[in-house]
Amino acid sequence: MPEFQEKAPLLQKEAIAPGIFRLTMHAPEIAGAAHPGQFVMVQVDTSMDPLLRRPFSVHQVTSGGNIQILFKVVGQGTARLARLTPGDQLDCIGPLGRGFFLDRRDRLCLIGGGMGIAPLYFLAKRLLQTGESPGDDYVFLGGRSREEISLFAAEFFDLGYTVKVSTDDGSMGHHGFVTDLLGPVLPDMERVYTCGPFPMMRIAAQKCGQAAVFCQVSLETHMACGLGACLGCTLTGADGRYIHVCRQGPVFDAEEVAWTT
Ligand SMILES: Cc1cc2nc3c(=O)[nH]c(=O)nc-3n(C[C@H](O)[C@H](O)[C@H](O)COP(=O)(O)OP(=O)(O)OC[C@H]3O[C@@H](n4cnc5c(N)ncnc54)[C@H](O)[C@@H]3O)c2cc1C
Ligand code: FES
Incomplete structure:
Protein backbone atom coordinates (compact mmCIF):
# COMPACT_ATOMS: atom_id res chain seq x y z
CA MET A 1 0.00 0.00 0.00
CA GLY A 97 -3.32 0.65 8.04
CA ARG A 98 -5.91 -1.72 6.70
CA GLY A 99 -9.33 -0.27 5.91
CA PHE A 100 -12.82 -1.70 5.59
CA PHE A 101 -13.64 -4.52 3.22
CA LEU A 102 -15.91 -3.10 0.54
CA ASP A 103 -18.55 -5.13 -1.20
CA ARG A 104 -21.66 -3.15 -1.94
CA ARG A 105 -23.86 -6.11 -2.83
CA ASP A 106 -24.72 -6.76 0.82
CA ARG A 107 -27.37 -5.03 2.92
CA LEU A 108 -25.43 -2.88 5.29
CA CYS A 109 -25.52 -1.20 8.64
CA LEU A 110 -22.91 1.35 9.75
CA ILE A 111 -22.71 2.02 13.50
CA GLY A 112 -20.69 4.96 14.78
CA GLY A 113 -20.25 6.06 18.37
CA GLY A 114 -18.74 9.44 19.25
CA MET A 115 -15.79 10.25 17.02
CA GLY A 116 -16.07 6.73 15.64
CA ILE A 117 -18.37 8.42 13.16
CA ALA A 118 -15.28 9.85 11.45
CA PRO A 119 -14.24 6.95 9.19
CA LEU A 120 -17.81 5.88 8.50
CA TYR A 121 -18.63 8.94 6.44
CA PHE A 122 -15.80 8.19 4.01
CA LEU A 123 -16.99 4.58 3.94
CA ALA A 124 -20.61 5.60 3.31
CA LYS A 125 -19.60 7.81 0.40
CA ARG A 126 -17.30 5.22 -1.14
CA LEU A 127 -20.04 2.58 -0.93
CA LEU A 128 -22.27 4.87 -2.99
CA GLN A 129 -19.69 4.98 -5.75
CA THR A 130 -20.53 1.39 -6.59
CA GLY A 131 -23.69 2.84 -8.11
CA GLU A 132 -26.17 1.03 -5.90
CA SER A 133 -28.86 2.84 -3.93
CA PRO A 134 -28.38 2.91 -0.14
CA GLY A 135 -32.15 2.86 0.39
CA ASP A 136 -32.19 -0.33 2.48
CA ASP A 137 -28.98 0.46 4.34
CA TYR A 138 -28.84 1.89 7.84
CA VAL A 139 -26.57 4.29 9.61
CA PHE A 140 -26.82 4.35 13.41
CA LEU A 141 -25.06 7.21 15.16
CA GLY A 142 -24.54 7.53 18.89
CA GLY A 143 -23.44 10.69 20.66
CA ARG A 144 -23.76 12.60 23.88
CA SER A 145 -26.38 15.08 22.69
CA ARG A 146 -28.29 16.54 19.76
CA GLU A 147 -25.69 19.29 19.57
CA GLU A 148 -22.94 16.70 18.98
CA ILE A 149 -24.76 14.46 16.55
CA SER A 150 -27.33 16.38 14.49
CA LEU A 151 -25.02 17.61 11.74
CA PHE A 152 -23.67 14.11 11.09
CA ALA A 153 -27.17 12.64 11.03
CA ALA A 154 -28.13 15.19 8.36
CA GLU A 155 -25.03 14.47 6.30
CA PHE A 156 -25.59 10.70 6.22
CA PHE A 157 -29.29 11.27 5.51
CA ASP A 158 -28.36 13.47 2.55
CA LEU A 159 -26.37 10.55 1.12
CA GLY A 160 -29.59 8.51 1.06
CA TYR A 161 -29.09 6.23 4.07
CA THR A 162 -31.77 5.46 6.63
CA VAL A 163 -30.37 7.21 9.70
CA LYS A 164 -31.22 6.53 13.34
CA VAL A 165 -29.67 8.31 16.27
CA SER A 166 -29.15 7.68 19.96
CA THR A 167 -28.02 10.19 22.55
CA ASP A 168 -26.80 9.82 26.11
CA ASP A 169 -29.00 12.68 27.31
CA GLY A 170 -32.08 11.78 25.25
CA SER A 171 -32.04 15.11 23.40
CA MET A 172 -32.28 13.38 20.01
CA GLY A 173 -33.44 9.94 18.92
CA HIS A 174 -33.20 6.91 21.18
CA HIS A 175 -32.20 7.64 24.79
CA GLY A 176 -29.58 4.96 25.41
CA PHE A 177 -26.95 2.92 23.64
CA VAL A 178 -26.62 3.09 19.87
CA THR A 179 -26.34 -0.70 19.77
CA ASP A 180 -29.93 -0.90 21.12
CA LEU A 181 -31.00 0.15 17.61
CA LEU A 182 -29.41 -2.87 16.00
CA GLY A 183 -31.74 -5.62 17.23
CA PRO A 184 -34.80 -4.97 15.02
CA VAL A 185 -32.82 -4.64 11.77
CA LEU A 186 -30.09 -7.21 12.33
CA PRO A 187 -32.01 -10.18 10.87
CA ASP A 188 -32.18 -8.31 7.54
CA MET A 189 -28.52 -7.30 7.49
CA GLU A 190 -25.66 -9.06 5.78
CA ARG A 191 -22.82 -6.82 6.89
CA VAL A 192 -22.19 -4.45 9.80
CA TYR A 193 -19.37 -1.93 10.04
CA THR A 194 -18.67 -0.22 13.33
CA CYS A 195 -16.29 2.28 14.90
CA GLY A 196 -16.48 3.80 18.36
CA PRO A 197 -15.78 3.02 21.99
CA PHE A 198 -14.55 -0.54 22.62
CA PRO A 199 -17.57 -1.57 24.79
CA MET A 200 -19.93 -0.37 22.06
CA MET A 201 -18.12 -2.38 19.40
CA ARG A 202 -18.02 -5.42 21.70
CA ILE A 203 -21.83 -5.37 21.97
CA ALA A 204 -22.18 -4.93 18.20
CA ALA A 205 -19.73 -7.79 17.60
CA GLN A 206 -21.58 -10.07 20.02
CA LYS A 207 -24.98 -9.33 18.47
CA CYS A 208 -23.61 -9.91 14.98
CA GLY A 209 -21.92 -13.13 16.09
CA GLN A 210 -25.19 -14.46 17.51
CA ALA A 211 -27.04 -13.54 14.31
CA ALA A 212 -24.23 -14.84 12.04
CA VAL A 213 -23.86 -11.41 10.43
CA PHE A 214 -20.42 -10.43 9.13
CA CYS A 215 -19.07 -7.53 11.20
CA GLN A 216 -16.00 -5.36 10.84
CA VAL A 217 -14.71 -3.13 13.64
CA SER A 218 -12.24 -0.27 13.59
CA LEU A 219 -10.13 -0.35 16.75
CA GLU A 220 -8.35 2.43 18.58
CA THR A 221 -5.25 1.97 20.69
CA HIS A 222 -2.49 4.35 21.73
CA MET A 223 -0.20 4.67 18.72
CA ALA A 224 3.26 6.12 19.06
CA CYS A 225 4.40 5.55 15.48
CA GLY A 226 1.51 4.19 13.38
CA LEU A 227 4.08 2.48 11.19
CA GLY A 228 4.64 -0.90 12.81
CA ALA A 229 7.91 0.09 14.50
CA CYS A 230 7.21 0.69 18.19
CA LEU A 231 4.91 -2.29 18.88
CA GLY A 232 2.98 -0.07 21.27
CA CYS A 233 -0.43 -0.55 19.69
CA THR A 234 -1.00 -4.19 20.60
CA LEU A 235 -4.25 -5.84 21.57
CA THR A 236 -4.97 -9.51 22.07
CA GLY A 237 -6.46 -11.38 19.18
CA ALA A 238 -9.10 -14.09 19.41
CA ASP A 239 -6.37 -16.72 19.08
CA GLY A 240 -4.51 -15.27 22.09
CA ARG A 241 -1.71 -13.75 20.02
CA TYR A 242 -0.90 -10.07 19.87
CA ILE A 243 -2.37 -8.04 17.05
CA HIS A 244 -0.71 -4.80 16.01
CA VAL A 245 -3.51 -2.41 15.37
CA CYS A 246 -1.63 0.09 13.20
CA ARG A 247 -0.47 -2.44 10.62
CA GLN A 248 -2.90 -5.36 10.84
CA GLY A 249 -5.80 -2.95 11.45
CA PRO A 250 -7.24 -0.65 12.52
CA VAL A 251 -10.09 -2.51 10.82
CA PHE A 252 -10.56 -6.15 11.80
CA ASP A 253 -13.20 -8.76 11.31
CA ALA A 254 -14.97 -8.83 14.69
CA GLU A 255 -14.11 -12.50 15.14
CA GLU A 256 -10.37 -11.70 15.01
CA VAL A 257 -10.56 -9.73 18.28
CA ALA A 258 -10.54 -11.02 21.88
CA TRP A 259 -13.45 -8.99 23.21
CA THR A 260 -12.58 -9.83 26.81
CA THR A 261 -9.77 -7.19 26.86
C1 LIG B 1 -6.42 4.55 14.15
C2 LIG B 1 -6.97 5.66 15.01
C3 LIG B 1 -7.86 6.57 14.46
C4 LIG B 1 -8.34 7.62 15.23
N1 LIG B 1 -9.23 8.47 14.67
C5 LIG B 1 -9.72 9.49 15.39
C6 LIG B 1 -10.65 10.40 14.81
O1 LIG B 1 -11.00 10.30 13.63
N2 LIG B 1 -11.12 11.42 15.58
C7 LIG B 1 -10.74 11.56 16.90
O2 LIG B 1 -11.22 12.48 17.57
N3 LIG B 1 -9.88 10.70 17.48
C8 LIG B 1 -9.35 9.69 16.75
N4 LIG B 1 -8.46 8.82 17.33
C9 LIG B 1 -8.04 9.08 18.71
C10 LIG B 1 -7.01 10.21 18.68
O3 LIG B 1 -5.82 9.73 18.08
C11 LIG B 1 -6.73 10.69 20.10
O4 LIG B 1 -7.89 11.32 20.61
C12 LIG B 1 -5.60 11.69 20.10
O5 LIG B 1 -4.40 11.05 19.79
C13 LIG B 1 -5.50 12.35 21.46
O6 LIG B 1 -4.37 13.20 21.44
P1 LIG B 1 -4.21 14.33 22.54
O7 LIG B 1 -2.79 14.73 22.53
O8 LIG B 1 -5.23 15.38 22.38
O9 LIG B 1 -4.57 13.58 23.88
P2 LIG B 1 -3.56 12.92 24.91
O10 LIG B 1 -3.06 14.01 25.79
O11 LIG B 1 -2.55 12.07 24.22
O12 LIG B 1 -4.58 12.00 25.68
C14 LIG B 1 -5.77 12.55 26.26
C15 LIG B 1 -6.67 11.42 26.73
O13 LIG B 1 -7.12 10.67 25.60
C16 LIG B 1 -6.74 9.29 25.75
N5 LIG B 1 -6.33 8.78 24.42
C17 LIG B 1 -5.39 9.31 23.63
N6 LIG B 1 -5.27 8.57 22.49
C18 LIG B 1 -6.15 7.57 22.60
C19 LIG B 1 -6.48 6.47 21.77
N7 LIG B 1 -5.90 6.24 20.59
N8 LIG B 1 -7.44 5.63 22.19
C20 LIG B 1 -8.04 5.82 23.36
N9 LIG B 1 -7.78 6.84 24.19
C21 LIG B 1 -6.84 7.70 23.82
C22 LIG B 1 -5.59 9.31 26.72
O14 LIG B 1 -5.49 8.09 27.42
C23 LIG B 1 -5.95 10.42 27.64
O15 LIG B 1 -6.88 10.01 28.61
C24 LIG B 1 -7.95 7.76 16.59
C25 LIG B 1 -7.06 6.84 17.14
C26 LIG B 1 -6.58 5.80 16.36
C27 LIG B 1 -5.64 4.82 16.96
S1 FES C 1 1.83 2.29 16.67
FE1 FES C 1 3.91 1.76 16.58
S2 FES C 1 3.79 -0.35 16.01
FE2 FES C 1 1.72 0.27 15.96
Whole structure:
Protein backbone atom coordinates (compact mmCIF):
# COMPACT_ATOMS: atom_id res chain seq x y z
CA MET A 1 0.00 0.00 0.00
CA PRO A 2 1.47 3.40 -0.90
CA GLU A 3 2.21 5.74 2.00
CA PHE A 4 3.15 9.39 1.75
CA GLN A 5 4.43 12.19 3.93
CA GLU A 6 2.98 15.52 2.94
CA LYS A 7 3.12 19.09 4.19
CA ALA A 8 -0.59 19.71 4.00
CA PRO A 9 -1.86 23.29 4.10
CA LEU A 10 -4.95 23.70 6.25
CA LEU A 11 -7.73 24.97 4.00
CA GLN A 12 -10.68 25.06 6.38
CA LYS A 13 -11.47 24.58 10.05
CA GLU A 14 -15.09 23.94 11.00
CA ALA A 15 -16.29 24.06 14.59
CA ILE A 16 -19.00 21.38 14.57
CA ALA A 17 -19.99 21.39 18.25
CA PRO A 18 -18.23 22.44 21.44
CA GLY A 19 -14.81 20.74 21.34
CA ILE A 20 -15.41 19.02 17.98
CA PHE A 21 -13.66 20.22 14.85
CA ARG A 22 -13.30 19.21 11.22
CA LEU A 23 -10.15 20.15 9.34
CA THR A 24 -9.75 20.14 5.57
CA MET A 25 -6.17 19.83 4.33
CA HIS A 26 -4.68 19.74 0.87
CA ALA A 27 -2.84 16.41 0.72
CA PRO A 28 -3.22 15.12 -2.85
CA GLU A 29 -1.02 12.04 -2.56
CA ILE A 30 -2.74 10.81 0.60
CA ALA A 31 -6.16 11.71 -0.84
CA GLY A 32 -5.44 9.76 -4.01
CA ALA A 33 -4.48 6.58 -2.17
CA ALA A 34 -6.81 6.61 0.84
CA HIS A 35 -9.29 3.80 1.44
CA PRO A 36 -12.10 4.06 4.02
CA GLY A 37 -10.94 2.98 7.47
CA GLN A 38 -7.35 4.06 6.94
CA PHE A 39 -5.78 6.79 9.04
CA VAL A 40 -3.14 9.50 9.00
CA MET A 41 -0.47 10.28 11.59
CA VAL A 42 -0.51 14.04 12.11
CA GLN A 43 2.28 16.11 13.58
CA VAL A 44 0.27 18.46 15.75
CA ASP A 45 3.05 20.97 16.37
CA THR A 46 6.34 21.80 14.71
CA SER A 47 8.02 22.09 18.11
CA MET A 48 9.14 18.95 19.95
CA ASP A 49 6.17 19.15 22.30
CA PRO A 50 4.20 17.01 21.91
CA LEU A 51 6.81 14.92 20.16
CA LEU A 52 4.60 12.14 18.92
CA ARG A 53 2.22 12.34 16.01
CA ARG A 54 -1.46 11.64 16.65
CA PRO A 55 -3.59 9.19 14.62
CA PHE A 56 -6.83 10.31 12.96
CA SER A 57 -9.13 8.45 10.60
CA VAL A 58 -9.54 9.83 7.13
CA HIS A 59 -13.02 11.31 7.52
CA GLN A 60 -13.51 12.28 3.92
CA VAL A 61 -11.64 12.74 0.67
CA THR A 62 -12.89 15.73 -1.28
CA SER A 63 -12.24 16.99 -4.77
CA GLY A 64 -8.97 18.65 -5.62
CA GLY A 65 -6.85 16.30 -3.50
CA ASN A 66 -8.15 17.28 -0.07
CA ILE A 67 -8.62 15.16 3.02
CA GLN A 68 -10.63 15.84 6.13
CA ILE A 69 -10.15 14.74 9.71
CA LEU A 70 -12.83 15.03 12.39
CA PHE A 71 -11.75 15.15 16.01
CA LYS A 72 -12.71 15.90 19.57
CA VAL A 73 -10.40 17.83 21.87
CA VAL A 74 -9.32 15.40 24.58
CA GLY A 75 -5.76 16.48 25.40
CA GLN A 76 -2.73 18.50 24.43
CA GLY A 77 -2.40 17.39 20.82
CA THR A 78 -6.02 17.83 19.82
CA ALA A 79 -6.13 21.18 21.66
CA ARG A 80 -3.26 22.35 19.48
CA LEU A 81 -4.98 21.16 16.33
CA ALA A 82 -8.07 23.09 17.37
CA ARG A 83 -6.06 26.30 17.56
CA LEU A 84 -4.75 26.05 13.97
CA THR A 85 -5.98 28.50 11.38
CA PRO A 86 -6.28 28.21 7.59
CA GLY A 87 -2.89 28.59 5.96
CA ASP A 88 -1.07 26.65 8.70
CA GLN A 89 0.69 23.51 7.53
CA LEU A 90 0.24 20.03 8.92
CA ASP A 91 2.79 17.31 8.39
CA CYS A 92 0.77 14.14 7.68
CA ILE A 93 1.84 10.55 7.01
CA GLY A 94 -0.67 8.26 5.36
CA PRO A 95 -2.82 6.61 4.35
CA LEU A 96 -1.94 3.99 6.95
CA GLY A 97 -3.32 0.65 8.04
CA ARG A 98 -5.91 -1.72 6.70
CA GLY A 99 -9.33 -0.27 5.91
CA PHE A 100 -12.82 -1.70 5.59
CA PHE A 101 -13.64 -4.52 3.22
CA LEU A 102 -15.91 -3.10 0.54
CA ASP A 103 -18.55 -5.13 -1.20
CA ARG A 104 -21.66 -3.15 -1.94
CA ARG A 105 -23.86 -6.11 -2.83
CA ASP A 106 -24.72 -6.76 0.82
CA ARG A 107 -27.37 -5.03 2.92
CA LEU A 108 -25.43 -2.88 5.29
CA CYS A 109 -25.52 -1.20 8.64
CA LEU A 110 -22.91 1.35 9.75
CA ILE A 111 -22.71 2.02 13.50
CA GLY A 112 -20.69 4.96 14.78
CA GLY A 113 -20.25 6.06 18.37
CA GLY A 114 -18.74 9.44 19.25
CA MET A 115 -15.79 10.25 17.02
CA GLY A 116 -16.07 6.73 15.64
CA ILE A 117 -18.37 8.42 13.16
CA ALA A 118 -15.28 9.85 11.45
CA PRO A 119 -14.24 6.95 9.19
CA LEU A 120 -17.81 5.88 8.50
CA TYR A 121 -18.63 8.94 6.44
CA PHE A 122 -15.80 8.19 4.01
CA LEU A 123 -16.99 4.58 3.94
CA ALA A 124 -20.61 5.60 3.31
CA LYS A 125 -19.60 7.81 0.40
CA ARG A 126 -17.30 5.22 -1.14
CA LEU A 127 -20.04 2.58 -0.93
CA LEU A 128 -22.27 4.87 -2.99
CA GLN A 129 -19.69 4.98 -5.75
CA THR A 130 -20.53 1.39 -6.59
CA GLY A 131 -23.69 2.84 -8.11
CA GLU A 132 -26.17 1.03 -5.90
CA SER A 133 -28.86 2.84 -3.93
CA PRO A 134 -28.38 2.91 -0.14
CA GLY A 135 -32.15 2.86 0.39
CA ASP A 136 -32.19 -0.33 2.48
CA ASP A 137 -28.98 0.46 4.34
CA TYR A 138 -28.84 1.89 7.84
CA VAL A 139 -26.57 4.29 9.61
CA PHE A 140 -26.82 4.35 13.41
CA LEU A 141 -25.06 7.21 15.16
CA GLY A 142 -24.54 7.53 18.89
CA GLY A 143 -23.44 10.69 20.66
CA ARG A 144 -23.76 12.60 23.88
CA SER A 145 -26.38 15.08 22.69
CA ARG A 146 -28.29 16.54 19.76
CA GLU A 147 -25.69 19.29 19.57
CA GLU A 148 -22.94 16.70 18.98
CA ILE A 149 -24.76 14.46 16.55
CA SER A 150 -27.33 16.38 14.49
CA LEU A 151 -25.02 17.61 11.74
CA PHE A 152 -23.67 14.11 11.09
CA ALA A 153 -27.17 12.64 11.03
CA ALA A 154 -28.13 15.19 8.36
CA GLU A 155 -25.03 14.47 6.30
CA PHE A 156 -25.59 10.70 6.22
CA PHE A 157 -29.29 11.27 5.51
CA ASP A 158 -28.36 13.47 2.55
CA LEU A 159 -26.37 10.55 1.12
CA GLY A 160 -29.59 8.51 1.06
CA TYR A 161 -29.09 6.23 4.07
CA THR A 162 -31.77 5.46 6.63
CA VAL A 163 -30.37 7.21 9.70
CA LYS A 164 -31.22 6.53 13.34
CA VAL A 165 -29.67 8.31 16.27
CA SER A 166 -29.15 7.68 19.96
CA THR A 167 -28.02 10.19 22.55
CA ASP A 168 -26.80 9.82 26.11
CA ASP A 169 -29.00 12.68 27.31
CA GLY A 170 -32.08 11.78 25.25
CA SER A 171 -32.04 15.11 23.40
CA MET A 172 -32.28 13.38 20.01
CA GLY A 173 -33.44 9.94 18.92
CA HIS A 174 -33.20 6.91 21.18
CA HIS A 175 -32.20 7.64 24.79
CA GLY A 176 -29.58 4.96 25.41
CA PHE A 177 -26.95 2.92 23.64
CA VAL A 178 -26.62 3.09 19.87
CA THR A 179 -26.34 -0.70 19.77
CA ASP A 180 -29.93 -0.90 21.12
CA LEU A 181 -31.00 0.15 17.61
CA LEU A 182 -29.41 -2.87 16.00
CA GLY A 183 -31.74 -5.62 17.23
CA PRO A 184 -34.80 -4.97 15.02
CA VAL A 185 -32.82 -4.64 11.77
CA LEU A 186 -30.09 -7.21 12.33
CA PRO A 187 -32.01 -10.18 10.87
CA ASP A 188 -32.18 -8.31 7.54
CA MET A 189 -28.52 -7.30 7.49
CA GLU A 190 -25.66 -9.06 5.78
CA ARG A 191 -22.82 -6.82 6.89
CA VAL A 192 -22.19 -4.45 9.80
CA TYR A 193 -19.37 -1.93 10.04
CA THR A 194 -18.67 -0.22 13.33
CA CYS A 195 -16.29 2.28 14.90
CA GLY A 196 -16.48 3.80 18.36
CA PRO A 197 -15.78 3.02 21.99
CA PHE A 198 -14.55 -0.54 22.62
CA PRO A 199 -17.57 -1.57 24.79
CA MET A 200 -19.93 -0.37 22.06
CA MET A 201 -18.12 -2.38 19.40
CA ARG A 202 -18.02 -5.42 21.70
CA ILE A 203 -21.83 -5.37 21.97
CA ALA A 204 -22.18 -4.93 18.20
CA ALA A 205 -19.73 -7.79 17.60
CA GLN A 206 -21.58 -10.07 20.02
CA LYS A 207 -24.98 -9.33 18.47
CA CYS A 208 -23.61 -9.91 14.98
CA GLY A 209 -21.92 -13.13 16.09
CA GLN A 210 -25.19 -14.46 17.51
CA ALA A 211 -27.04 -13.54 14.31
CA ALA A 212 -24.23 -14.84 12.04
CA VAL A 213 -23.86 -11.41 10.43
CA PHE A 214 -20.42 -10.43 9.13
CA CYS A 215 -19.07 -7.53 11.20
CA GLN A 216 -16.00 -5.36 10.84
CA VAL A 217 -14.71 -3.13 13.64
CA SER A 218 -12.24 -0.27 13.59
CA LEU A 219 -10.13 -0.35 16.75
CA GLU A 220 -8.35 2.43 18.58
CA THR A 221 -5.25 1.97 20.69
CA HIS A 222 -2.49 4.35 21.73
CA MET A 223 -0.20 4.67 18.72
CA ALA A 224 3.26 6.12 19.06
CA CYS A 225 4.40 5.55 15.48
CA GLY A 226 1.51 4.19 13.38
CA LEU A 227 4.08 2.48 11.19
CA GLY A 228 4.64 -0.90 12.81
CA ALA A 229 7.91 0.09 14.50
CA CYS A 230 7.21 0.69 18.19
CA LEU A 231 4.91 -2.29 18.88
CA GLY A 232 2.98 -0.07 21.27
CA CYS A 233 -0.43 -0.55 19.69
CA THR A 234 -1.00 -4.19 20.60
CA LEU A 235 -4.25 -5.84 21.57
CA THR A 236 -4.97 -9.51 22.07
CA GLY A 237 -6.46 -11.38 19.18
CA ALA A 238 -9.10 -14.09 19.41
CA ASP A 239 -6.37 -16.72 19.08
CA GLY A 240 -4.51 -15.27 22.09
CA ARG A 241 -1.71 -13.75 20.02
CA TYR A 242 -0.90 -10.07 19.87
CA ILE A 243 -2.37 -8.04 17.05
CA HIS A 244 -0.71 -4.80 16.01
CA VAL A 245 -3.51 -2.41 15.37
CA CYS A 246 -1.63 0.09 13.20
CA ARG A 247 -0.47 -2.44 10.62
CA GLN A 248 -2.90 -5.36 10.84
CA GLY A 249 -5.80 -2.95 11.45
CA PRO A 250 -7.24 -0.65 12.52
CA VAL A 251 -10.09 -2.51 10.82
CA PHE A 252 -10.56 -6.15 11.80
CA ASP A 253 -13.20 -8.76 11.31
CA ALA A 254 -14.97 -8.83 14.69
CA GLU A 255 -14.11 -12.50 15.14
CA GLU A 256 -10.37 -11.70 15.01
CA VAL A 257 -10.56 -9.73 18.28
CA ALA A 258 -10.54 -11.02 21.88
CA TRP A 259 -13.45 -8.99 23.21
CA THR A 260 -12.58 -9.83 26.81
CA THR A 261 -9.77 -7.19 26.86
C1 LIG B 1 -6.42 4.55 14.15
C2 LIG B 1 -6.97 5.66 15.01
C3 LIG B 1 -7.86 6.57 14.46
C4 LIG B 1 -8.34 7.62 15.23
N1 LIG B 1 -9.23 8.47 14.67
C5 LIG B 1 -9.72 9.49 15.39
C6 LIG B 1 -10.65 10.40 14.81
O1 LIG B 1 -11.00 10.30 13.63
N2 LIG B 1 -11.12 11.42 15.58
C7 LIG B 1 -10.74 11.56 16.90
O2 LIG B 1 -11.22 12.48 17.57
N3 LIG B 1 -9.88 10.70 17.48
C8 LIG B 1 -9.35 9.69 16.75
N4 LIG B 1 -8.46 8.82 17.33
C9 LIG B 1 -8.04 9.08 18.71
C10 LIG B 1 -7.01 10.21 18.68
O3 LIG B 1 -5.82 9.73 18.08
C11 LIG B 1 -6.73 10.69 20.10
O4 LIG B 1 -7.89 11.32 20.61
C12 LIG B 1 -5.60 11.69 20.10
O5 LIG B 1 -4.40 11.05 19.79
C13 LIG B 1 -5.50 12.35 21.46
O6 LIG B 1 -4.37 13.20 21.44
P1 LIG B 1 -4.21 14.33 22.54
O7 LIG B 1 -2.79 14.73 22.53
O8 LIG B 1 -5.23 15.38 22.38
O9 LIG B 1 -4.57 13.58 23.88
P2 LIG B 1 -3.56 12.92 24.91
O10 LIG B 1 -3.06 14.01 25.79
O11 LIG B 1 -2.55 12.07 24.22
O12 LIG B 1 -4.58 12.00 25.68
C14 LIG B 1 -5.77 12.55 26.26
C15 LIG B 1 -6.67 11.42 26.73
O13 LIG B 1 -7.12 10.67 25.60
C16 LIG B 1 -6.74 9.29 25.75
N5 LIG B 1 -6.33 8.78 24.42
C17 LIG B 1 -5.39 9.31 23.63
N6 LIG B 1 -5.27 8.57 22.49
C18 LIG B 1 -6.15 7.57 22.60
C19 LIG B 1 -6.48 6.47 21.77
N7 LIG B 1 -5.90 6.24 20.59
N8 LIG B 1 -7.44 5.63 22.19
C20 LIG B 1 -8.04 5.82 23.36
N9 LIG B 1 -7.78 6.84 24.19
C21 LIG B 1 -6.84 7.70 23.82
C22 LIG B 1 -5.59 9.31 26.72
O14 LIG B 1 -5.49 8.09 27.42
C23 LIG B 1 -5.95 10.42 27.64
O15 LIG B 1 -6.88 10.01 28.61
C24 LIG B 1 -7.95 7.76 16.59
C25 LIG B 1 -7.06 6.84 17.14
C26 LIG B 1 -6.58 5.80 16.36
C27 LIG B 1 -5.64 4.82 16.96
S1 FES C 1 1.83 2.29 16.67
FE1 FES C 1 3.91 1.76 16.58
S2 FES C 1 3.79 -0.35 16.01
FE2 FES C 1 1.72 0.27 15.96
